[in-house]
Amino acid sequence: MAKTGGKAAKTQYVCSECGGIAPKWTGQCPHCHTWNTLSEVPVEAPSANRFGTRRGAEGLVEAAAVQPLGDIEATEMPRFSTGSEEFDRVLGGGLVPGGVALIGGDPGIGKSTLLLQALAFINANGRRALYISGEESGGQIALRARRLGLLENAAGAMALPVASEIQLERIEATIAAQQAEVVVIDSIQTLFSEVLTSAPGSVAQVRECSAQLTRIAKRDGITVILVGHVTKEGSLAGPRVLEHIVDTVLYFEGDTHSSFRLVRAFKNRFGAVNELGVFAMTDRGLRGVSNPSALFLSTHEKPVPGSCVLVTQEGTRPLLVEIQALVDESHAPAARRLSVGLEQNRLAMLLAVLHRHAGIAAFDQDVFVNAVGGVKISEPAADLAVLAAIHSSLRNKPLPRGLVVFGEVGLAGEIRPAPRGQERLREAAKLGFSIAVIPKGNAPKDARGKFEGLEVRAVERLDQALDALHD
Secondary structure (H helix, E strand, O other): OOEEOOEEOOEEEEEOOOOOEEOOOOOEOOOOOOEOOEEEEEOOOOOOOOOOOOEOOOOOEOOOOOOOHHHOOOOOOOOEOOOOHHHHHHHOOOEOOOOEEEEEOOOOOOHHHHHHHHHHHHHHOOOOEEEEEOOOOHHHHHHHHHHOOOOOOOHHHHOOOEEEOOEHHHHHHHHHHHOOOEEEEEOHHHOEOOOOOOOOOOHHHHHHHHHHHHHHHHHHOOEEEEEEOEOOOOOEOOOOHHHHHOOEEEEEEOOOOOOEEEEEEEEEOOOOOOOEEEEEEEOOEEEEOOOHHHOOOOOOOOOOOOEEEEEEEEOOEEEEEEEEEEEEEOOOOOOOEEEEOOOHHHHHHHHHHHHHHHOOOOOOEEEEEEEOOOOOOOOHHHHHHHHHHHHHHHHOOOOOOOEEEOOEEOOOOEEEOOOOHHHHHHHHHHOOOOEEEEEHHHOOOOHHHOOOOOEEEEEOEHHHHHHHHOO
16 A cells, blocks of 8 residues: 555555445445445544534534424425427426426437527526536637637627636636636546545545536526546436536437437426426537427328337326337247337236237247337336237237327236326327227226217226227
């Protein structure tokens, strides 16, 4: 171990997942029990009154002020727009003063592009914005802005303050000097604080810098947007506590080789979670897509086997997504089960239910399932659509044109209702679909809940559903 001044430097081991501390290295974190997540960091000596602890005249820590919950005035959080309707939707209606948002995604997927466009709009509409980059120089940012056309007749973009800095204390001074109201930090993994000796990107630095920026945001009412790196598994790099500190966590989804991008909210203290924003990458940056259902529906000249349209719910928005299935004879000892955009373990469970309660066996068939457009579907309401597509491919018989399906399939073969069923039916009717096979629990209760031009076939069991698909 390296020595300084004849004395060995003290170190400890911090878990990158949960932030837990261990006195020595072990293969498994003793707190969250994940493997190979402990990394060595130096023990930092605590500085005096580091967090501004309030003390009385006698040197004792003062108690925090408390008040009854009923006496606290509850007001709606004021919001302001980012200039993008889709981005505002994911954020819950816009940015909130004093809110801290964390946005992550693969390299090159469009995080910096989206935020630069948003800051240019915000700065042009009277709010003082500030762009802090720890990865690019000012010249590189200016080149991107010119490439996106932000500097053409856009006074807000021309006047947008930009700084390339990675030291936390200098960033704090810059925010105060500029009197910024909205700040973007690109990215949090590049920052370091002088009170710590560990390298930028370490667990201690990420935790300290994000906590300090959050304190500044809450104290001064500044909106802070942090850009986060992701690991090869797709999760945000750094300690898990980073996601707990911030108010909103957004993830970019989609293939970098495709022109479409999806932004999903996984945490939002000011709005709905699992809200989805759809963008198209153009030579002028990211543009919101007003009718995202059109992206996820393939256009076939005539119905084809193995294709079924699902009405899924993403946050407050119903989306129509095409589910495709291919069932083919297996030439290996073990049949393959592969799904893209859907949970693979749930696919195996659904095939077992199909065999047990509908008498349709696929144990000697390879089954491939795909959600068109790169969207990821996690809700169980997709079960019935997946089985309908598999049944159609296995029988080589296309489903009727204009058919939409949704519903959860239980292990006992029952079709369970899905939340917000009326909104799903309304979206299907608006887009011109004529037949809907849905759970009986989602069937309209009276004439007011029926939709013109849409025939609703309510089912209770899986065998009934498969019969209703071809009536």
